[in-house]
Amino acid sequence: MVEASRDVVFDGVTKRYDDGTVAVHTLDLTVDAGEFLVLLGPSGCGKSTTLRMLAGLEEVTAGEIRIGGARVNDLPPGARGLGMVFQSYALYPHMTVADNLSFGLRMARRGERLAAAEINERVDEAVDMLGLATELVKKPRDLSGGQRQRVAIGRALVRRPKVLLMDEPLSNLDAKLRGQMRIELRRLHERHGTTTIYVTHDQVEAMTLADRIAVLDGGRLQQHASPLTAYHEPANAFVASFLGTPPMNLIDGVAGNGRFVAGELEFPLPVHLAHANGPCTYGIRPEEVAVVQDGASAEVVGVERLGGESVYHLQVAGHSIKALWRRQDLAAPNIDLAVDSAVIFPASSES
Secondary structure: OOOOOOOEEEEEEEEEOOOOOEEEEEEEEEEOOOOEEEEEOOOOOOHHHHHHHHHOOOOOOEEEEEEOOEEOOOOOHHHOOEEEEOOOOOOOOOOOHHHHHHHHHHOOOHHHOOOHHHHHHHHHHHHHHHOOHHHOOOOHHHOOHHHHHHHHHHHHHOOOOOEEEEEOOOOOOOHHHHHHHHHHHHHHHHHHOOEEEEEEOOHHHHHHHOOEEEEEEOOEEEEEEOHHHHHHOOOOHHHHHHOOOOOOEEEEEEEEOOEEEEOOEEEEOOHHHOOOOEEEEEEEOHHHOOOOOOEEEEEEEEEEEOOOEEEEEEEEOOEEEEEEEEOOOOOOOOOOOOOOOEEEEEOOOOO
């Protein structure tokens, strides 16, 4: 087992480049010991820069980073007790799986190098956890993408790091392998308990892997919460639109007198929003959109048929709305609306 996991604290951390670009703005974020935190956001939001500052690969312009209570701003990468897994597997092509797993331990400085028996024990533990026992004498070219990624993860784990950093480690895999690796990574974390910080732009990965998500946009922290809290109680319109497949429908309009008006579209507000007043953005999840008897006329302008569910793209009074239909009851009739179908968008407080 690894040594006790450590907490990570970003205290007012800022990264400003020489050209004046600010990649990360005054980040305050705590990652609890043993937690699996996902840094989530679009390209250019600052998530990889945040990880690189923690790893010591980027200098911190302002603020402080602490691991286990110790300030690490000025420590070199090798002295921070971190393990890293990158998007590229970065395996040594001329070495076997066994040699790739043990190389970092064997190359440690003389005073820090483990005994051969201890190195072998750690490698055996990683091989057992990652299901690599039959691959030890193979070289990376003989492995599948999923196997190569497991070797890269194992190489980080044998060091028994205080904190494990992962920078989009599954992005090179196909959809099936990504699904399998998500399950394996979560299982490994539950067994190993290492504090893990994982960077991705894939909200499915974030929702399935994380204990908590830190959503970033424009270098600023937008929300730090559990995946379901961020989904059901988004802190702002950006988080609401970023989480969810398809994303939440957002309609700009005006609230007043218990009603929401956006051009020709008008409907009563739900009870908990009845007192809203003034310009606002109304959000509705695609899975909450229904076809009903009374409401606003809508036209189906596009259909994505995905097997067990379909996404309908509706045009409602000049607004684009996505509706997600899932067949919940096998005995119920299948709904398959064609493009140019006319339907009714719910204009009531139940929407």
